[in-house]
Amino acid sequence: MQSQVNQNIFDLFSEETISGVAYKNKSLKRAIINHLDKTGNATITDLTLALNISVPKTTSLINELIGDGLVKDEGKVDSKGGRRANIYGLVAESAFFIGVDVKHYHVNIGLLDFKKNLVSDEMQVPYLLANTQESFDHLIRIIQGFIGNLSAAHRNILALCVNLSGRVNSENGYSYSFFHFHEEPLSTIIEKITGIRTYLENDSRAMAYGEFHNGIVRDEKNVLFVNLDYGIGLGIMIDGKIYRGKSGFAGEMGHIPLFTNELICHCGKKGCLETEASGQALIRMFKEKIAQGSGSSLQHDNKLPEPLHLADIIQSTRNEDVLCIELVAGIGEKIGRGLSVLINIFNPELVVLGGILSQTDEYIRLPIRSALNKYSLSLVNNDTQLLMSKLKEKAGIIGGCLIARDKLLSVQ
Amino acid sequence: MQSQVNQNIFDLFSEETISGVAYKNKSLKRAIINHLDKTGNATITDLTLALNISVPKTTSLINELIGDGLVKDEGKVDSKGGRRANIYGLVAESAFFIGVDVKHYHVNIGLLDFKKNLVSDEMQVPYLLANTQESFDHLIRIIQGFIGNLSAAHRNILALCVNLSGRVNSENGYSYSFFHFHEEPLSTIIEKITGIRTYLENDSRAMAYGEFHNGIVRDEKNVLFVNLDYGIGLGIMIDGKIYRGKSGFAGEMGHIPLFTNELICHCGKKGCLETEASGQALIRMFKEKIAQGSGSSLQHDNKLPEPLHLADIIQSTRNEDVLCIELVAGIGEKIGRGLSVLINIFNPELVVLGGILSQTDEYIRLPIRSALNKYSLSLVNNDTQLLMSKLKEKAGIIGGCLIARDKLLSVQ
DNA sequence: GTAAATTTATAAATTAAATTATTAATTAAG
DNA sequence: CTTAATTAATAATTTAATTTATAAATTTAC
Structure with a gap:
């Protein structure tokens, strides 16, 4: 299934060391691809300014990239004085x-x-x-x-x-x-x-x-993404790059020891955030409440769906089930307490809430926001926007x- | 007090936009300075390989930099086969x-x-x-x-x-x-x-x-530096760069709410790490213990020095004062609990302990280490070295x- | 101890890229 | 509607950098 275009891309981004002029051309071609990637498309003049190379050099590189099937001429830009420039962009189907x-x-x-x-x-x-x-x-x-x-x-x-x-x-x-x-x-x-x-x-x-490059994030470079699912996941973007830590284990926010409960977390310790503020915890707490006699629209003939999925509770929350709303707010407050620790440490520009639980929208966002206001340093907290995922389940x-x-x- | 060399450096690193060839030469000169900075010194061949430029080009740039007073010829390297190469380095007194x-x-x-x-x-x-x-x-x-x-x-x-x-x-x-x-x-x-x-x-x-570039850090790129002083400071190095957050407020680890005490932190909240695990807290706890009847070598005629400095307690700890050792260990254990949160989040390669309290060496390091083992996820914790500052008070x-x-x- | 091999440095030749000049295309002004 | 001003693209020229060749300095092998 390897086409010629395919091969050209591999060649362009391969690591093999080549000499002098060939190396420079390859680097410049990569730089052009990267620039077109960032900006969508560009004219010869744009590229000339961005890469600090001359117009004829840029022209010849662009022509080579067109020959490689990676770039195409997308027509002319509108002019407000002067000859209209050709605009070039990546070939989507390459x-x-x-x-x-x-x-x-x-x-x-x-x-x-x-x-x-x-x-x-x-x-x-x-x-x-x-x-x-x-x-x-x-x-x-x-x-x-x-x-x-x-x-x-x-x-x-x-x-x-x-x-x-x-x-x-x-x-x-x-x-x-x-x-x-x-x-x-x-x-x-x-x-x-x-x-x-x-x-x-x-x-x-x-x-x-995904959220950083094609979602809700605009120009922010230091962003925390909280994945509210059965567990609590954290994606850390620093300086526009994924932060993974030494072995890729960074972001274990579920095990911040915020509680003095007796619940043994799957990590073996007590008091972890995850024991009281995850989707798993939500299901557990919901079942407990029902067992204690609370009512919910999820019950039919006094029975809950089995297995009870997180999605069911989310749906009921959106349908204004009082018990679900209450429990989700409680989860939010605790997530907020955990997040406030992270905000004090990271002073991020933006925190994005994603994952299935984030589909309860304001039911989860507001308690998180107020917990942040309450528990994190105000000077630091004032810097931080709190937004919902834009890509939702496609993130x-x-x-x-x-x-x-x-x-x-x-x-x- | 602006010498010619001085002016040359400003010119080289100024932001003014210049055209084509001049710009490229300036960039290359900067790249040479940076390379010499990282490696200490280099031969023409080294630079040729590092910057992907030809030997004659490198030679002429080096000669210009020598003319500018920023680089000097440091003699010849030893050869193991072949003509001995000249080696070039920065001019220390420039x-x-x-x-x-x-x-x-x-x-x-x-x-x-x-x-x-x-x-x-x-x-x-x-x-x-x-x-x-x-x-x-x-x-x-x-x-x-x-x-x-x-x-x-x-x-x-x-x-x-x-x-x-x-x-x-x-x-x-x-x-x-x-x-x-x-x-x-x-x-x-x-x-x-x-x-x-x-x-x-x-x-x-x-x-x-300082510790990162001239101290204990070797090749590690993701490093946490804990400054144990009257407060608890945190310096975060990510990908070899200082991480400052949006407004430079990152690293507030003193306010992780780990305790359920009634001490009001200066941030206005209760239970902050800093209330029980800082130098300030150490002095407070020490005075409390003395008031409760404990004895210490710091007392003379039943009186403590006033004001009692943190340095006094550190000194006594090193002199094996039992009360001080005990209290420092307690502080260490709590610092370790706070640090374990950070280790779960950052999965760093290295944590460096610095600041005046770190001068108690093993008296503080061991309780911190054992708290890390106890409170952080073992898979993540296993990645993390815990070392003492090398630069000490000169960091x-x-x-x-x-x-x-x-x-x-x-x-x- | 000399020659071969190896590495560096410089010089000469060649190639590549940047400037500059020219032509083309377009808008705005008179 | 023509001309001036502006911007883009291409061609011609000049400048710059790379390659190749040569010379110099060392080590190692025979």
């Missing part, structure tokens, strides 16, 4: 990237083109995430099925990224929480099966990346696709 | 930088040359930090006195950096906790008085920077000098 977002009870999977358009996706593909070979095989079948369903024009796939929850080292491609069955990195194993260059990323970080696939794309293009 | 480290009860001030040697310093200059005009005037007199005492050869000062505790925005030069009397940024005010380009930095960040001045130098040279 390459595609896949993002696989693995959730607890389903998989989302999407295809992004070279210009960062999501051209195809399959949402909510039924799946049960478990740390077993069967579960892994099922995931592979879903990926292969997705590729199989693509039109021929979309099969020029350069790379894919799989988002997994838990501890993932995206540098060496190992996943420690799931599918850690072999010596080889998981990314290599998937790569061998699918024949497509594969990267691995933590789910919350991938969502943060993961878009982020995954972008990571695959940007790792390959060494844009990150 | 420029100097001042670091002013403002502590609660004294000021440290030092002078660094272009090759990052500390050529002069005055430690423990008596001073009382207070948020008053008098205190500010006194600080200025100390700086001017230090410069006055320098030999003529050392007066070619390019920039200085003042380290202040509390909230400092080093980007715009405002200090919010001290000397915030005027509309103008404090850095500009000092600049006008001294005639030297001035930068401001938070004390813990400056110490972290601040060296860091300050380096910040002044690197801001000017846009190395950061």
